[in-house]
Amino acid sequence: MASLLLLGAGGHAxxxxxxxxxxxxxxxxxxxxxxxxxPAQLPDQLGWPVIGPFSAAHDRQICQQFQAALVAIGNATVRLQWLPRLAAAGYELPVVIHPTAWLSPSAQLGAGSVVFAQAAIQAQAMIGSGAILNTGCSVDHDAQLGDGVHICPGARLAGEVQVGDRSWIGIGASMIQQICIGADVTVGAGASVVRDLPDGVTAVGVPARVLPTA
Ligand SMILES: CC(C)(COP(=O)(O)OP(=O)(O)OC[C@H]1O[C@@H](n2cnc3c(N)ncnc32)[C@H](O)[C@@H]1OP(=O)(O)O)[C@@H](O)C(=O)NCCC(=O)NCCS
Structure with a gap:
């Protein structure tokens, strides 16, 4: 069995x-x-130690001690910055899937992605690196999700939905089939997305409307 290094020590981690x-x-x-x-400046998390800052991932002793590493923070940009650094330092970037989640045998998940309890990923869904498929979310057939996407708990994506890199789909949101969401989009909690959304917007409500930029 391998030892796992997690970057991040918050609730998500x-x-x-x-x-x-x-x-x-x-x-x-x-x-x-x-x-x-x-060492020992933050309390243990779940009985496991917090052993240093992110930069300690490059320490030779830590590289030798841990075979695998994951970035366990919410910020998608930082998550994606660290994944290639960890790979270059020699860590395996595992895909971690809770045993109660369903991952179709024809679905694909990129390195460093996590799938939490009771999520369901259906046939031929393609999901990039460093993605978070949170508790009880569903991603239906032929969906295409970019790198660093976060599908929050209970969100529902119908078949053939596309979601661009680093986009964040809020808790309980839903998306009808074939919707195309751009990169760096935020979809609010409980939103129902029935039209495509361009890069960089925040959309909320039922049906989802783009919030004006400040
Ligand atoms: C969408 C969201 C990011 C917007 O946050 P924000 O930029 O701080 O926006 P504000 O709170 O200033 O709200 C702006 C407007 O949008 C409305 N609004 C915000 N979130 C909304 C939502 N989810 N549904 C409907 N309306 C919403 C607000 O009521 C406000 O309307 P008003 O201008 O008429 O008063 C946030 O409200 C949200 O839904 N986050 C999702 C949280 C989540 O899923 N967490 C799970 C973590 S795993």
Whole structure:
């Protein structure tokens, strides 16, 4: 069994840690967090230590101790910046899938993505790297999700939906079939998206409307 290093030590990271342990693939976990400038400055998380800031991922001793690493933070841009750095440092970037989630055998998930409890990913869905498929979300057949996408708990994506890189689909939102969402989009909690959304917008409500920029 491998040891897993998690970048981030917040609430999301703790869900990633417990999901990783539930797969039976990992024997031990440690966290890095930029609030920690050295060992033992942040309390243990779930009984596992916080051993340094993100930069400690490059330390030779830590590289030797941990075979796999994941970025367990909500900020998609930072998540995607760190994934190639971790790969270059020699870590495996696992895909972590909770045993109660359904991943179609014909679906594909990129490196460093996580799928939490009771999520369902259906036939031929294609999902990029560093994605978060959160608790109980569903991504239906032929969906195409870019790198760093976060589908929040309970959100529902119908068949053939496309979501651009780093977009964030809020808790309980839904999207009808064949909708195309751009990159860096935020869809609000509970929104119902029935029209395509361009890059960079925030959309809320039923049906979803783009919020004016400040
Ligand atoms: C969409 C969202 C990001 C907007 O946040 P914001 O930019 O701070 O926007 P504000 O709170 O200033 O709201 C702007 C307007 O949109 C409305 N609004 C915000 N979120 C809304 C939502 N989810 N549904 C409907 N209307 C919403 C507000 O009522 C406000 O309307 P008003 O101008 O008429 O008063 C946020 O409200 C949201 O829904 N986040 C999702 C949270 C989530 O899913 N968390 C799960 C984490 S795993």
């Amino acid at each position: 703790r869900v990633v840690a417990e999901t990783a342990l539930s797969t039976g693939r990992f024997s031990s976990i440690a966290f890095l967090d930029d609030r920690c400038s050295g």
